[in-house]
Amino acid sequence: MSEAALDVHQLCFRRGRHDVLHDVTLSVAAGDFVSIVGPNGVGKTTLLKCLMRILTPSAGRVTVLGKELPAYRQRELARHMSYLPQSDHRVPPFTVYEYVMLGRYPHLSPFSTVSADDEAAVQTVMGRLGVSPWKDRDLHSLSGGERQKVLIAAALAQGAEILLLDEPASFLDPKHQQEIFRTLGQLNADGVTIVMVTHDINSAALHSRSIVALQHGTVEFAGASEAFMQADVLLRVFDIDAKFVDHPQTGRRLLIPEGQV
Amino acid sequence: MKRRRTIRVLLIVGLSVVAIVVAPLIGYRMINPLDVLGGGLTELETQIFWDIRVPRVCLGALAGAGLALSGMVFQAMFRNVLATPYTLGVSSGASLGAALYVVVGLQFSVAGIAGVSLCAFGGAALAVLLVYGITLMRPGFSAASTLLAGVAVSFFFSSLILFAQYLSDFAGTYRIVRWLMGGFDLVGHQSVLSVLPFVVSGIAIVAFLLHELNLLTVGDDIAASRGVDCVKTRRLLFFATSLMVGGIVAVCGPIGFIGMMAPHICRLLIGHDHLRLMPVTLAFGAAFLVLCDGFARAVTGSYAEIPVGVITALLGGPFFLWLLVSDTGGGRLMED
Numbered sequence: 301m302s303e304a305a306l307d308v309h310q311l312c313f314r315r316g317r318h319d320v321l322h323d324v325t326l327s328v329a330a331g332d333f334v335s336i337v338g339p340n341g342v343g344k345t346t347l348l349k350c351l352m353r354i355l356t357p358s359a360g361r362v363t364v365l366g367k368e369l370p371a372y373r374q375r376e377l378a379r380h381m382s383y384l385p386q387s388d389h390r391v392p393p394f395t396v397y398e399y400v401m402l403g404r405y406p407h408l409s410p411f412s413t414v415s416a417d418d419e420a421a422v423q424t425v426m427g428r429l430g431v432s433p434w435k436d437r438d439l440h441s442l443s444g445g446e447r448q449k450v451l452i453a454a455a456l457a458q459g460a461e462i463l464l465l466d467e468p469a470s471f472l473d474p475k476h477q478q479e480i481f482r483t484l485g486q487l488n489a490d491g492v493t494i495v496m497v498t499h500d501i502n503s504a505a506l507h508s509r510s511i512v513a514l515q516h517g518t519v520e521f522a523g524a525s526e527a528f529m530q531a532d533v534l535l536r537v538f539d540i541d542a543k544f545v546d547h548p549q550t551g552r553r554l555l556i557p558e559g560q561v
Numbered sequence: 562m563k564r565r566r567t568i569r570v571l572l573i574v575g576l577s578v579v580a581i582v583v584a585p586l587i588g589y590r591m592i593n594p595l596d597v598l599g600g601g602l603t604e605l606e607t608q609i610f611w612d613i614r615v616p617r618v619c620l621g622a623l624a625g626a627g628l629a630l631s632g633m634v635f636q637a638m639f640r641n642v643l644a645t646p647y648t649l650g651v652s653s654g655a656s657l658g659a660a661l662y663v664v665v666g667l668q669f670s671v672a673g674i675a676g677v678s679l680c681a682f683g684g685a686a687l688a689v690l691l692v693y694g695i696t697l698m699r700p701g702f703s704a705a706s707t708l709l710a711g712v713a714v715s716f717f718f719s720s721l722i723l724f725a726q727y728l729s730d731f732a733g734t735y736r737i738v739r740w741l742m743g744g745f746d747l748v749g750h751q752s753v754l755s756v757l758p759f760v761v762s763g764i765a766i767v768a769f770l771l772h773e774l775n776l777l778t779v780g781d782d783i784a785a786s787r788g789v790d791c792v793k794t795r796r797l798l799f800f801a802t803s804l805m806v807g808g809i810v811a812v813c814g815p816i817g818f819i820g821m822m823a824p825h826i827c828r829l830l831i832g833h834d835h836l837r838l839m840p841v842t843l844a845f846g847a848a849f850l851v852l853c854d855g856f857a858r859a860v861t862g863s864y865a866e867i868p869v870g871v872i873t874a875l876l877g878g879p880f881f882l883w884l885l886v887s888d889t890g891g892g893r894l895m896e897d
Contacts, residue, residue, distance in 0.1 A: 354785045378788030385782040390640070392779040393833040402776055406788040410769050413836075458787065 304363070305330040305462050305493040306351065311360030313346055320346045321517045324360070328510075330461075333484070333494045335504030335525070338514035339538060344497040345386065347514070348464045351495070352383040364462070378406040382460040384452055386467050387444075396442070396450050397435045400426055403457030425456040428483055444471035452480060456487070463487070465496040469503060481507050501538075502554045505529050506547065513537040529553035569831050573841050577848035581622050584851045585614035588858045617748045620756060621854045621869075622847035624809045625819055627760040629846020631802040632820035633827075633838060634767055637778045638798055639704045646806040646820035649711030649799070650688040653718035655810040658684025660725035660737045673751040677740070678811045685807030688714055693799070702792045704781070707799065742868035743814030745854055752812050759808025764843065766801035770794060771835040778833065818874040819850055822881045829884050849877065 306328040313321040321343045328334050336344050349355040351362060353369060362369040365380055372380075382403075392399055403425075404418040426432040429449050439447055448471045455463065468484070469477045485507065488494050498504050504511055504525065511528040513521040520537050521528060528534075534542040534555070543556045586592045592610055596602045602610060628646050635644035647653070662680040669676040695710040696702055722741075726734050767774075773794045776784035781791045806820075823846040824838070831837050853872040860867065 349782070352786050354782055374785060374790045375788035378786060383782070383786035385780075385786070388780060388782075390780065393828075394775075394779075395832075398832075398834055399779075402779065402783075402787060405772055405776060408772055410772065455786075464786075 303330045303366075304328065305332070305365060306495070307361075307363040308347075308351070309361040309363075311347070311350060311362065312358045313343070313350055313355060314358040319517055321350070321357070323518055324514075326512050326519055326522050328493060328495055330365075330493055331488070331491050332510055333488045333508045334496070334510045334512060335508040336495065336497045336512045336514065337499070337501060337504050337528075337537070338520070340499075342514045343517045344514055345466055348383065348466055348495070348497055349385075352381060352464055353377060354383070375406050378458060378460070380460055381462040381464060382455045382458040383464040384455040384466060384468055387448070387451070387471070391439050391447070393438075393440075395436055395438055396426075396431055397422070399439055399450060400431070400454045400457050403454040406458060421459055422457050425453045428456070428486075429453045430479065445473055445476045448472055449476065449480070452483075461491070462493045462495070465494065467497060467499065469498070469500065477503075501529075501534075505552055505554060506550065526553065529555070566831050566837065570837055570841055573827075573830065574844040577844035580848040581618060581851050584618045584621075584855045585610055587855050588614060612749070616750050616753050617745050617854065618851050619753045620745055620748050620813065621851040623753065623756050623760045624813045624816065625823075625850025626843040626847040627756075627763060627805050627809045628816065628820040628850075629823035629827075629842045630764060630767060630839065631806050632822075633824035633835070633842045634774065634798055634802045636824055637774045637835065638795055639708050640778060640780065641708065642825070643821070644708070646802070647715070647810075647815060647817075648708065649692050649803060650714035650718060651685045651803050651806045652810050652815040653715040653722065654688025654691075655681040655685040655807060656722050656741055656815060657718045657725070658682065658687075658811075659740045659814075660722050660729075663733050663736045663740075664725045664729050674755050678752075678755065682807055682811035684718075685810060686804070688718060689800070689803040689807065692803075693796075702796055704795065707795070739868075740814050743810075743816035743870040744866070744868040745813060746866060756808050756812050759805045763801045763805030766797060768839065770798060771839055774798075774835040775833075778835075814870070816850070816870045816873060818870070818877050819846055822877050823849060826877075826881055826884060849873070853877075 304327050308324055308326050311321055311324040312319065324347060336347065338344055346355060350357045353374065364372065364377065394402070400422050401414065401418065404414070404421060407418060423432070426435065429452060431450050431453050434442060434446065434450070439450060442450065448468070452468055455465070469480055472480060481503070484494055496508065505528070508525050510523065511521065511525045512519060513528065513533070515537050521533055529544060531542045534540055544553045545556050546552070547554055586594055590606070590609060592602070592606055596606065597610060631646040632644070635646065635648055636642060658680040659677050661684070662677045667676055667680070671679060691714050692707065692710045695714070696707045699706045722737070726737050729737060773784070773789050776787050776789050777791065777794065785791050824842050827838055827842045827845050831841050850869065850873065853876055854869045856876065857867045857869050857872045
């Protein structure tokens with residue numbers, strides 16, 4: 301876990317006259333599980349989109365697996381890195397199988413039909429996420445949580461070494477959340493690098509090894525998740541008076557929600 | 562489900578091919594297919610069949626296929642159920658070109674291609690370049706910018722067409738209005754040859770980008786993360802389909818309805834996967850326009866013809882509504 305999967309150097313992104321990101325510098329080691337946290341509107345999603353080249357930074361440099369981002373063709377980049385955006389609430393007009401198969405696009409040529417490898421990859425991820433029984437159902441007919449699992453399955457079907465996930469557990473009930481994080485944990489154990497944007501500090505603390513916290517469009521904290529779960533750090537990043545409790549099984553620190561009398 | 566859809570694809574494509582093959586035999590004067598195969602046609606029948614009906618059916622099939630395909634592409638590319646081949650101002654540009662030809666009183670042809678068609682194509686090309694130029698002023702060649710630029714150019718050109726009509730005398734106004742209805746009244750082999758390269762090249766480019774179209778339907782963020790170069794793909798599709806529509810409209814006039822509704826009808830019947838949808842849309846669009854034209858010929862006899870654009874909406878509208886409410890197709894629209 302020493303070689304960098306992602307290197308971001310002094311990245312800036314400007315929208316109109318507003319600097320969304322400025323001088324963001326961070327490194328993600330290959331095989332790491334990093335959570336990106338921070339207050340609303342701080343640029344977390346923008347950062348992921350810059351990494352996936354959906355948005356073009358106004359300055360700075362990004363290196364993916366040792367190669368500069370502009371040197372990649374988009375399809376080649378997608379073979380190495382996959383991205384799950386936040387849901388835009390527009391449901392794609394496909395069946396579950398068709399949608400997950402779209403994840404195999406980087407491996408297809410223009411007129412090619414589905415190969416045995418593509419079929420196997422899709423069946424594997426559908427089985428892993430438990431969406432196989434819905435194979436022939438329209439995405440419209442699924443609940444929000446079920447649909448989210450299918451979207452994650454499609455991102456995994458790409459077979460990339462780096463996964464960028466924007467709020468992957470949104471819409472999910474606790475049981476489905478557990479299943480998703482278990483799957484992500486297994487993928488990470490298999491060597492997949494995971495970068496996850498989340499608002500849930502406890503999920504970040506429980507599941508990721510490292511945390512990057514953004515504040516005012518720049519990196520306020522970057523380090524081990526244990527080092528992040530400190531009262532002074534959370535005060536700096538979120539402006540909250542944090543109280544903690546240790547997780548009974550893992551011993552990791554968790555934030556206690558503020559109670560009201 | 563997969564098997565049922567495959568059967569539907571084969572059925573629609575098969576029936577469409579049959580309809581197109583049979584169409585030249587039908588009209589005010591019915592022609593016996595055995596006479597065509599056995600060389601038993603009279604001189605008049607030979608002229609009617611080979612010089613009038615075959616080119617007309619070929620042009621109808623090319624125009625129907627091209628308009629339906631470009632509707633399919635625009636709806637997917639802009640994720641908009643209301644997108645049509647004419648949304649980006651191509652039709653208004655072509656119509657303005659034709660209107661100016663009439664107003665100025667030009668009379669010419671080049672290599673057998675009518676001057677009005679050349680002016681119409683010039684207008685269509687101008688509209689395409691204008692929309693492209695305006696879209697480039699904003700970063701990223703986004704779907705929203707292209708769509709809005711197209712609508713704005715379309716309205717602007719429509720106003721100029723009204724102004725051209727205002728300036729024309731009665732006969733000129735009638736010619737402009739008649740051209741705006743679209744149709745295949747004066748069709749020869751040359752018309753087919755004029756449209757053919759636009760439709761063939763448009764189909765070839767779209768066929769090359771079917772996986773990308775599936776992903777653009779889902780949205781740019783997902784498409785980019787799966788490896789689609791959205792800007793490049795959208796630009797290529799924009800030019801290929803716009804020029805195809807420009808070529809068709811220049812010769813046939815702006816035939817309405819088919820480009821918007823044919824793709825929706827096909828989606829309701831066989832789903833949204835463009836690898837299946839494209840052949841079905843092409844076949845359905847081609848057969849539907851040929852049948853509408855045949856209907857126009859058969860109903861009105863040899864004296865006058867209802868413009869085919871009127872028939873497409875009259876027949877297609879109720880058929881589409883029946884599919885929509887009866888659940889016969891079992892499929893879904895883009896944003897159900």
